Amino acid sequence: xxxxxxxxxxxxxALVVIGLYSAIFIDNIIKKIIGISFIEEGVNLxxxxxxxxxxxxxxxxMPGMDTSWFASNAAYPLPFGLVLTSIVxxxxxxxxxxxxxxxxxxxxxxxxxxxxxxxTSKREEYDE
Amino acid sequence: MKIYxxxxxxxxxxxxxxxxxxxxNADVSGSLTAEIFLIVSLVLSAILLRHVNVLLxxxxxxxxxxxxxxxxxxxxxxxxxxxxxxxxxxxxxxVTLGLLATFMYWGGNLV
Amino acid sequence: MNELIPLMxxxxxxxxxxxSAFSKLNKVTKIFAFVVAICLPLIPLLSNYGLHYFGGYEPxxxxxxxxxxxxxxxxxxxxxxxxxxxxxxxLTFLVIFIYLTKYKKVSGPYLFLxxxxxxxxxxxxxxxDIFHMFVFxxxxxxxxVGIVAASSIDYSYxxxxxxxxxxxxxxxxxxxxxxxLLALTGSVNVTDIAVAVHNGLVDAAxxxxxxxLALIFFGWLYASGMPPFHTIKSGIYSxxxxxxxxxxxxxxxxxMISIVLIMFRIYASLPIFEVLIxxxxxxxxxxxxxxxxxxxxxxRMIGFLAVGELGFIGLGIGLGTNxxxxxxxxxxxxxxxxTALLFIGFGAIVNATDEVDTxxxxxxxxxxxxxxxxxxxxxLAMAGVPPLSGFQSKLMLVQASLSCGFPEISxxxxxxxxxxxxxxxxxxxxxxxxxxxxxxxxxxxxxxxAMIFAMGVLLIIVILLGIFPDVVTGGISNFVGGIL
Amino acid sequence: xxxxVLSIVIVLSAILALIQKDLLKAAILTGFAGAALALxxxxxxxxxxxxxxxxxxxxxxxxxxxxxxxxxxxxxG
Numbered sequence: 001x002x003x004x005x006x007x008x009x010x011x012x013x014a015l016v017v018i019g020l021y022s023a024i025f026i027d028n029i030i031k032k033i034i035g036i037s038f039i040e041e042g043v044n045l046x047x048x049x050x051x052x053x054x055x056x057x058x059x060x061x062m063p064g065m066d067t068s069w070f071a072s073n074a075a076y077p078l079p080f081g082l083v084l085t086s087i088v089x090x091x092x093x094x095x096x097x098x099x100x101x102x103x104x105x106x107x108x109x110x111x112x113x114x115x116x117x118x119x120t121s122k123r124e125e126y127d128e
Numbered sequence: 129m130k131i132y133x134x135x136x137x138x139x140x141x142x143x144x145x146x147x148x149x150x151x152x153n154a155d156v157s158g159s160l161t162a163e164i165f166l167i168v169s170l171v172l173s174a175i176l177l178r179h180v181n182v183l184l185x186x187x188x189x190x191x192x193x194x195x196x197x198x199x200x201x202x203x204x205x206x207x208x209x210x211x212x213x214x215x216x217x218x219x220x221x222x223v224t225l226g227l228l229a230t231f232m233y234w235g236g237n238l239v
Numbered sequence: 240m241n242e243l244i245p246l247m248x249x250x251x252x253x254x255x256x257x258x259s260a261f262s263k264l265n266k267v268t269k270i271f272a273f274v275v276a277i278c279l280p281l282i283p284l285l286s287n288y289g290l291h292y293f294g295g296y297e298p299x300x301x302x303x304x305x306x307x308x309x310x311x312x313x314x315x316x317x318x319x320x321x322x323x324x325x326x327x328x329x330l331t332f333l334v335i336f337i338y339l340t341k342y343k344k345v346s347g348p349y350l351f352l353x354x355x356x357x358x359x360x361x362x363x364x365x366x367x368d369i370f371h372m373f374v375f376x377x378x379x380x381x382x383x384v385g386i387v388a389a390s391s392i393d394y395s396y397x398x399x400x401x402x403x404x405x406x407x408x409x410x411x412x413x414x415x416x417x418x419x420l421l422a423l424t425g426s427v428n429v430t431d432i433a434v435a436v437h438n439g440l441v442d443a444a445x446x447x448x449x450x451x452l453a454l455i456f457f458g459w460l461y462a463s464g465m466p467p468f469h470t471i472k473s474g475i476y477s478x479x480x481x482x483x484x485x486x487x488x489x490x491x492x493x494x495m496i497s498i499v500l501i502m503f504r505i506y507a508s509l510p511i512f513e514v515l516i517x518x519x520x521x522x523x524x525x526x527x528x529x530x531x532x533x534x535x536x537x538x539r540m541i542g543f544l545a546v547g548e549l550g551f552i553g554l555g556i557g558l559g560t561n562x563x564x565x566x567x568x569x570x571x572x573x574x575x576x577x578t579a580l581l582f583i584g585f586g587a588i589v590n591a592t593d594e595v596d597t598x599x600x601x602x603x604x605x606x607x608x609x610x611x612x613x614x615x616x617x618x619l620a621m622a623g624v625p626p627l628s629g630f631q632s633k634l635m636l637v638q639a640s641l642s643c644g645f646p647e648i649s650x651x652x653x654x655x656x657x658x659x660x661x662x663x664x665x666x667x668x669x670x671x672x673x674x675x676x677x678x679x680x681x682x683x684x685x686x687x688x689a690m691i692f693a694m695g696v697l698l699i700i701v702i703l704l705g706i707f708p709d710v711v712t713g714g715i716s717n718f719v720g721g722i723l
Numbered sequence: 724x725x726x727x728v729l730s731i732v733i734v735l736s737a738i739l740a741l742i743q744k745d746l747l748k749a750a751i752l753t754g755f756a757g758a759a760l761a762l763x764x765x766x767x768x769x770x771x772x773x774x775x776x777x778x779x780x781x782x783x784x785x786x787x788x789x790x791x792x793x794x795x796x797x798x799x800g
Binding site: 016019023032037042043047050076078079082085086094097101104117120 | 374381384388396404406407411415421422
């Protein structure tokens with residue numbers, strides 16, 4: 001029933017809030033990236049919940065199904081298609097971020113954001 | 129004489145802004161221009177509030193002008209808040225997101 | 240010839256994939272990249288205006304409600320798309336030309352990223368489908384990060400990672416806003432959503448609709464580098480190779496106007512929308528220019544100036560009349576070309592001196608007079624000096640804000656122009672006119688010929704647009720009349 | 724009922740992943756959250772999304788994170 005969508009809504013809000021919290025307050029860069037990926041998961045969950053229909057069926061037209069019955073009972077498939085793309089994009093973004101972290105770790109020897117991603121504009125000038 | 133001393137102190141504080149390295153006269157004049165530009169443009173954009181309420185615009189403009197002028201040099205403070213560290217960027221981004229969402233959800237119809 | 244419309248995206252995309260697959264063959268890659276780069280500005284010029292439905296699914300008329308639905312991803316190609324895609328295509332051609340002549344051994348992945356970015360902005364400009372735009376927006380972000388990380392400048396990896404982390408907050412928020420719109424209307428086609436909003440099927444005053452505006456707006460701020468993202472945007476410009484930065488800023492401008500036009504079509508009935516855009520544009524102008532005044536690294540300075548100029552585009556769109564939106568879009572076209580000219584010109588100086596700090600430079604006028612003169616004209620165009628193209632668009636913006644009843648905005652725009660002029664003159668003086676420092680060694684270092692050629696081409700466009708602005712503004716005005 | 728259990732599992736494992744001192748455990752807990760999310764998608768009538776989610780977020784992403792942890796350092800600090 002509508003209770004399902006309410007539960008999903010709370011879950012996705014919780015995931016987004018966890019992500020935003022970790023973006024500000026967590027110092028370790030790998031954990032920060034894990035936390036930020038939860039934002040994307042929460043958003044995906046919300047979009048899937050849009051297409052959900054209480055008491056409906058999976059939106060695949062099986063042989064032998066009545067078309068008009070199917071049209072009024074199947075879940076709305078458009079959001080599902082969007083989320084498929086979005087999951088893959090999120091994973092590739094995460095992979096690129098982790099690759100950059102691996103390169104930067106070799107230079108700094110630490111995973112702390114305060115050291116690794118601090119202000120660089122002062123450091124690069126007027127040596128030599 | 130007092131305002132002259134104040135401006136002189138401002139120029140002294142710019143040295144920290146450009147350290148390490150020398151401070152050239154072009155840089156100092158640029159920073160002074162930025163200082164004046166910042167004050168004038170912020171006060172000028174506060175006048176835009178007159179489309180909401182004339183009295184409010186007058187009060188806000190006066191308070192903003194007094195605050196900004198009594199707090200010079202502004203540019204060093206401004207620059208520290210807008211440096212390249214990820215912490216500050218993330219902080220301001222999320223604060224903006226929170227303000228934007230809160231304002232739009234409850235106050236989007238007021239304008 | 241409407242078959243050419245999808246080719247505008249497919250050609251650079253296929254070229255990107257083929258180049259990265261066959262990057263071992265150096266000579267073949269070079270010739271292939273050059274041929275594709277020539278094709279990029281030509282395809283939009285040859286194509287006819289029209290619509291393209293992917294898969295051939297034509298719009299469906301619903302007999303019960305009398306409304307038209309668009310089941311296919313739709314590309315619409317009009318005069319506006321033509322000039323902007325043409326401009327980006329030309330810029331891509333020049334950048335790839337500079338890159339191919341600069342290095343003997345070309346890197347396949349770098350060319351892949353350049354073509355991928357071009358394909359992504361082209362699709363964002365053409366598409367009429369808000370989720371399709373989001374997908375290409377994410378691809379564009381990945382391409383931008385790649386271009387920054389591929390440069391050999393110090394601390395470019397740090398800047399790329401910062402941009403990615405901020406982006407992975409900005410773009411899910413935009414996706415959430417798109418999700419709200421999808422929940423309200425059941426469609427991701429912008430035309431369908433706009434029709435639903437205008438016909439009252441969606442309650443325009445409902446908090447969910449307003450929240451979707453807030454979230455998509457936040458994504459737009461990230462895409463365009465308005466505050467609070469102005470530091471990171473200027474940072475990635477300064478950490479990319481100069482020709483890469485010239486392309487990056489054009490990507491930013493195009494993604495900015497394509498998202499804002501979609502937002503305008505959906506949310507124009509809300510008064511708060513225009514207030515938000517004007518507020519953030521004024522903030523971008525003030526912060527961008529005042530920070531540019533205090534920079535000593537001239538690449539960073541141009542980066543902040545580019546962000547400040549974006550405020551003018553936003554201002555034109557935020558005022559909301561036909562004339563002001565035309566002015567804003569014309570300013571966007573000018574900014575793409577002028578900022579690219581400045582990035583390439585200052586990049587030539589970096590090439591010739593290996594130095595980015597203005598305090599260590601001086602007396603370059605005697606060594607590189609051609610670059611100096613072209614940079615001077617470019618800087619004057621950006622500041623808005625007649626008869627160059629920046630003057631025409633800024634004059635239109637000032638007139639538009641005066642006729643809307645906002646004289647303060649006109650004064651502010653003129654002040655920002657003057658401050659831009661100050662920034663430019665200060666940097667120009669310290670780099671070209673002041674006596675040469677003793678420890679600066681300039682002997683035997685030449686500016687690449689390809690960079691001078693690229694600057695010359697861009698300069699001709701700047702002067703032509705300044706003298707004949709009607710060529711562009713008439714067509715843009717017709718387009719704007721269509722969406723108002 | 725199932726969706727409530729799954730929601731609690733997702734949120735708990737997300738929070739636990741972020742308070743771990745050992746980054747490898749954090750990676751495994753991320754995979755746990757992803758897999759639970761995949762099951763939740765199945766409950767929400769989206770089997771195709773659930774399949775993709777189970778492969779990408781349940782398997783590939785934790786492996787990426789574990790690889791990154793192996794190349795850098797395992798403890799948080």
